[in-house]
Amino acid sequence: MKIRIKYAKTGVLRYLGHLDVMRYFQKAIRRAELDVAYSQGYSPHQQITFAAPLGLGITSEGEYFDAEMNSVTTSSDMRQRLNAVMVPGMEIREIVALREGAKTAMAAVAASDYLVTVRSGYLQEVGGTEGFLAGIEEFYLQDSIEVKKVSKTREVMLDIRPYIYDLHEQQGHIYMLLSTGSVDNIKPELVMEGMCKFLGVEYQKMAVQVHRLETYMRNEEEELVSLLEAGEMIL
Amino acid sequence: MEKLALSDEILMQVEKPARYIGNEVNSVVKDASQVDIRFAMCFPDVYEIGMSYLGIQILYDMFNRMEHVWCERVYSPWPDLDAIMRKEHIPLFALESQDPIRDFDFLGITLQYEMCYTNVLQVIDLSQIPLLAAERRDGDPIVIGGGPCSYNPEPIADFFDLFYIGEGETVYRELFDAYRRNWEQGGCRRDFLELAADIPGIYVPQFYDVTYHADGTISSFKPNNPHGKNRIQKQVVMDFEHTPYPMKPVVPFLKATQDRVTLEIQRGCIRGCRFCQAGAIYRPTREKDVALMKRYALEMIRNTGHEEITLSSLSSSDYQALPELTEFLIEEMGKRKVNIALPSLRIDSFSLDVMKRVQDIKKSSLTFAAEAGTQRLRNVINKGLTEEMIRDGAMKAFQGGWTKVKFYFMVGLPTETEEDLMGIPMLCEQLAEDYYTIPKEERTGKVSITASSSFFVPKPFTPFQWASMNTEEEFLRKARFVKDGFQQQKNRKSLTYRYHDADLTIMEGIFARGDRRLAPVILQAYRNGCIYDAWHDWFQQDVWKQAFEDHEVDIGFYTFRERSTEETLPWDFIDIGVSRQFLIREWERAKRGEVTPNCKQSCSGCGAAGFGGGVCFENKN
Numbered sequence: 001m002k003i004r005i006k007y008a009k010t011g012v013l014r015y016l017g018h019l020d021v022m023r024y025f026q027k028a029i030r031r032a033e034l035d036v037a038y039s040q041g042y043s044p045h046q047q048i049t050f051a052a053p054l055g056l057g058i059t060s061e062g063e064y065f066d067a068e069m070n071s072v073t074t075s076s077d078m079r080q081r082l083n084a085v086m087v088p089g090m091e092i093r094e095i096v097a098l099r100e101g102a103k104t105a106m107a108a109v110a111a112s113d114y115l116v117t118v119r120s121g122y123l124q125e126v127g128g129t130e131g132f133l134a135g136i137e138e139f140y141l142q143d144s145i146e147v148k149k150v151s152k153t154r155e156v157m158l159d160i161r162p163y164i165y166d167l168h169e170q171q172g173h174i175y176m177l178l179s180t181g182s183v184d185n186i187k188p189e190l191v192m193e194g195m196c197k198f199l200g201v202e203y204q205k206m207a208v209q210v211h212r213l214e215t216y217m218r219n220e221e222e223e224l225v226s227l228l229e230a231g232e233m234i235l
Numbered sequence: 236m237e238k239l240a241l242s243d244e245i246l247m248q249v250e251k252p253a254r255y256i257g258n259e260v261n262s263v264v265k266d267a268s269q270v271d272i273r274f275a276m277c278f279p280d281v282y283e284i285g286m287s288y289l290g291i292q293i294l295y296d297m298f299n300r301m302e303h304v305w306c307e308r309v310y311s312p313w314p315d316l317d318a319i320m321r322k323e324h325i326p327l328f329a330l331e332s333q334d335p336i337r338d339f340d341f342l343g344i345t346l347q348y349e350m351c352y353t354n355v356l357q358v359i360d361l362s363q364i365p366l367l368a369a370e371r372r373d374g375d376p377i378v379i380g381g382g383p384c385s386y387n388p389e390p391i392a393d394f395f396d397l398f399y400i401g402e403g404e405t406v407y408r409e410l411f412d413a414y415r416r417n418w419e420q421g422g423c424r425r426d427f428l429e430l431a432a433d434i435p436g437i438y439v440p441q442f443y444d445v446t447y448h449a450d451g452t453i454s455s456f457k458p459n460n461p462h463g464k465n466r467i468q469k470q471v472v473m474d475f476e477h478t479p480y481p482m483k484p485v486v487p488f489l490k491a492t493q494d495r496v497t498l499e500i501q502r503g504c505i506r507g508c509r510f511c512q513a514g515a516i517y518r519p520t521r522e523k524d525v526a527l528m529k530r531y532a533l534e535m536i537r538n539t540g541h542e543e544i545t546l547s548s549l550s551s552s553d554y555q556a557l558p559e560l561t562e563f564l565i566e567e568m569g570k571r572k573v574n575i576a577l578p579s580l581r582i583d584s585f586s587l588d589v590m591k592r593v594q595d596i597k598k599s600s601l602t603f604a605a606e607a608g609t610q611r612l613r614n615v616i617n618k619g620l621t622e623e624m625i626r627d628g629a630m631k632a633f634q635g636g637w638t639k640v641k642f643y644f645m646v647g648l649p650t651e652t653e654e655d656l657m658g659i660p661m662l663c664e665q666l667a668e669d670y671y672t673i674p675k676e677e678r679t680g681k682v683s684i685t686a687s688s689s690f691f692v693p694k695p696f697t698p699f700q701w702a703s704m705n706t707e708e709e710f711l712r713k714a715r716f717v718k719d720g721f722q723q724q725k726n727r728k729s730l731t732y733r734y735h736d737a738d739l740t741i742m743e744g745i746f747a748r749g750d751r752r753l754a755p756v757i758l759q760a761y762r763n764g765c766i767y768d769a770w771h772d773w774f775q776q777d778v779w780k781q782a783f784e785d786h787e788v789d790i791g792f793y794t795f796r797e798r799s800t801e802e803t804l805p806w807d808f809i810d811i812g813v814s815r816q817f818l819i820r821e822w823e824r825a826k827r828g829e830v831t832p833n834c835k836q837s838c839s840g841c842g843a844a845g846f847g848g849g850v851c852f853e854n855k856n
Contacts (some may be wrong), residue, residue: 009556011237015252020488025487027260030685042595044572057247085540087258088237119243205245 001069002098003078004105004231008061009054010206013089018053023088025065031085034078038067051105051215051227052180055187060212061093062112064227066105075234096231103230106182108217111165113177114188115211122207126199130206133169139198140167147194150174160186160194165224167191176223180215240328240417241316241337243769249316253488255293257308257330260486261538264293264331265305271418272411273339274298274306275329275376278347280769283312284483286440286494289547290345290382294403296481304411307331308485309342309689311354312361314767320361327361336362340414342376344395346384347744350739350769352391355380356761359394366459366758368396368441373424373724377414385805386469386516390757391748392440396428400809401436401470401766402502402517404478409434432462436470439463442810451792452818453750453803457496469811473848475521476501480531483538492579495543496535497529500560504549505834505850507841509604509617509825510645512694513549515818518841520802520834524729525556536573544568546848552581553835559590579604581620582628587635600639600685601632607648607659614828615650617821622662629666633673633682640666646713646734647691650826656713658729659686660720667726686721687733688714690740694814695806698821704744738776744794750805753793756782779810812841 010019016024024048029036038044048067048081054060072078082092102108118129126132139145142183163179163186178186188210196203216224239246239256246252267273276295278285285291286828291308298306307329312320313810320327326335334453336342342362344355356366365371368378380388388398399406413430422430432439442463448454458465474479479500487494503520504513532544544564564575575593580586581603590599603625607613610622629640644659663684670682690710693699705713714734721732746753759782760775767773783790798804801817815843817840824831831839834850844851 010259012256014238015246015256016254016488016534017251020253020490023490024488026542028540030540031260031537033537038572042593042598043574056252057243085260089258206247209243231416 001072002066002102003069003072003099003234004064004066004096005082005092006094006228007063007089008093009063009064010059010061010091011088011089013087014093017056018050021054022048022050028082028085028090029067031080033076033083034067035069035071037070049104049106051172052109052185053190054212055210058210058212062212062214062226064105064215066098071232078234079220094228095234096228097234098141103217105227107213108227108230109181110179111177111216112180112216113175113213113216114168115170115213116174116176116188116192117172117209117211118174119207119209122195122204123149123201127199129172132195132199133172133174135195135199136167136169136174139195140164142198145191145194145198147190147197149190160190238333240333241325242823244373245316245319245323245325249311249319250488254310254313255316255330257333259330259488260540261483262308262331262485263299263306265299267305267332270305271303271415272305272341273334274304274341274343275309275336275339277342277344277358278305278385279311279344279351279358280767281282282310282487283314283489283491286489286491286743288345288347288500289497290403290483292484293479294407295485296769297404297479300408300479301408301411303415304507307339309358309564311357311767314773317357317361317503317766322428325594326363328564329359336376337364339376340754342378344380345382346379346380346391348389348769349384349390349743350774351384351763352757353761353768354744355391355394357628357756357766360761366392370391371396371424375424377424377427377490383512383516384746386512386809386811387747387749388438388440389751389805390746392459393754393758395440396424397431398438398440399470400437400438400467402472403470404472405470406434406436410437419557429460429462432460432464437738438467438809442508445586445805447752451789453805456803456805456808461638465808466810467808468786469809470518471519471812472636473521473846475526475849477526478664480654482531484535484536485543486539493545494541495545496532496539496541497545497547498531499523499537499547500551500554500557501548505552505553505847506619507617507821507831507833507839508606509615509698509821510691510694511549511646512697515547515696515813517853518811518813518843520553522554522556525560525563528556528560529567532564533567536568541573543574543576548578550581551578552583552586565589565592566590571699581814582632584631587628587632587637587724591635596636597679599637600641601629601637602641602643603628604643605662606643606645607651607655608660608662609655611646611649611828612655612658613831616645616648617825617831619830619833622665625662626665627668630669634677635669636679638670638679638682640682641813642684642686644686644688645691646688646717648826649691649699651713653716654718657720658715660724660732663721663730663732664724664726668725670729671726677765682726682729685731685733686733687716687735688734690737691712692744692747694742695804696809696811696818698825700804700818700825701798701800701802701822704794706795707741710740720735721735736771739768739771739774740781741794745790748805749793752786752788756786756788759785817841 051064149158166177194201379397417427444462503517
């Protein structure tokens, strides 16, 4: 049986890279003594897969991984057992049993939404946070947003506008809903870069603090719903 | 803890920021206002190395069990962060509280290898504590050193207020009590150092003066303070069975070099290899009860979630209950899908059987610490391993399906001849030839034999402490000679030979047997940019060379020179419980190529029986 675990990664744990998060959970599952399934062979591995890697420095309350289980108890029991062995900054939010035939978390991911905060002292040229927020609407109304996407091997110009599903000001922060996943993965930093270019200021990596709110998949009606929707609580 | 000593801007620009954030599983956070003593425990190397070290986990756990003490950890910042901290004057901080080390009561530094000495200075300096103990004032932390290199602390004596000589389990409580008492009585730094100097095992370098003869050797080593003891007794924990052991070791987020549960089954070694310092300073050999080890194994796996477990000892094959313990681990760890990493065991039917059950033999290799290429030289170093044992073990392994063999050798051992060096490729060739005597249809492909050699460094408190060490040129000439020897072998395509760097070995040799006159050299090398010398990429040989030249230090005096057994050695004031007479006897026997039996065969009267326990008293009740 497969279960899906939703967790939050906040505070100083934003400095934990994706590989270290994976190692952390493998050890946590052992400490919680959950009956997870292992691969065969001399060095057996837990059968767990993560949804969408989170960049270094980003906090989140909508992270996911799937685990193949030999046996389960209830959602709340497993959640409590895991939370009893967490460090501050990691918190298990929900656990559901996946329905038969559900795609893996990694394959299912379609979008994520974020709250982006301009750090004080940055982007002074456009008037800091306020000036920056004032330009959002106009930026989002453009037909196309060209940015330079740099990968390990090459640089390409990319129109990211089709992959921004929503963008607006929200109580002094910038809310954005972006395409995520293995195909069209748009990071919030890329949008910020486009925004800075639009406003004519230089983009600085440190200018913003990013927080992921939720990770989404598409349901049968092609609507974006939480990854939890692929399963049900175990009562 | 939400608090971080470093800003987001800094953490985002350095490599692996998780090195600096603390918060790991099982790390201990206390209320700073409720403790009397704040102790920063340091391993002066990068986090991933330091977190792999068992000794700190033991002391961290032991100190934090004391209600009035909060022990935290600190490691060397990597050079990228080091540069930022210097430029921005950011004080070095402890991981748990993220508070500056300079506000602590103690900074404890473990000294595991000589090449960490500039990192010791880096840690003290970045903490904004004066580098020289003599320049520290009342508010500065007490800087205390311990670990193997403190058995000759003299090259770095100027930088430490105290050294703790021996095993950490014994007198720290007394030391902390003295500290509190002094504080309550309004005593100053010097008052505390005098109280500390009265505690067994504690050495206060400032309380001693050294004078030298015209030839550079020591003429006198004398206390200049009534509290300075003439001899410092090594501390040993004799109730080894009941000594505290960390059931909840800190689990790093980053992958540490040793990322697993470690069970310390035994301390000390019965073998008496003459090159081995650990074998001397950890005498007498003490074991822990197997029932206790089983309980620890289960509890520690549950508390850490580690996916691997290993055993710690100098020679696990000598642990009496090893078959019972491995049987238990294979059974219980198998259920939990926890890997068992075996330490190097003597290769025999038992160990081959165990290895077969816990590893993939296609991927794993056999390891022989042969140390020398001929029986004559193995006798000189008292390595109780014969060619017959090696060939027998290897043959059994080949028949069991193994095809990879690793050998460790030392080059530059006392009395070594060209014949001994040529013995290295010849022994490897012999094994390859043995392998090909197995009928083709029973073999699983080609054999692969890898030999690697390190260069020999004479260490204090070994019978070789008087020996001459080779020069860098000699080391390299010998290594090339061995390499050529491999080229001459019939099965050379199955053989590989590697040797370590000689430049670092020479440095290690200087500091291992150095004296107080080296401190200014280390200080200059550090001031001119040397840190992370143990990392070959960071080692700056030219800067070191200049420092030795500027201080007119003759490297050969410390390395190449053979000492007379009459000479006062810099570490002679330390009493490790193994007598000088025994070491002299062993040095003489070595030169004659005579083997000394191990502690279980018969007692050779080294003196460690004076501690009143361990192997010396086994089966004698």
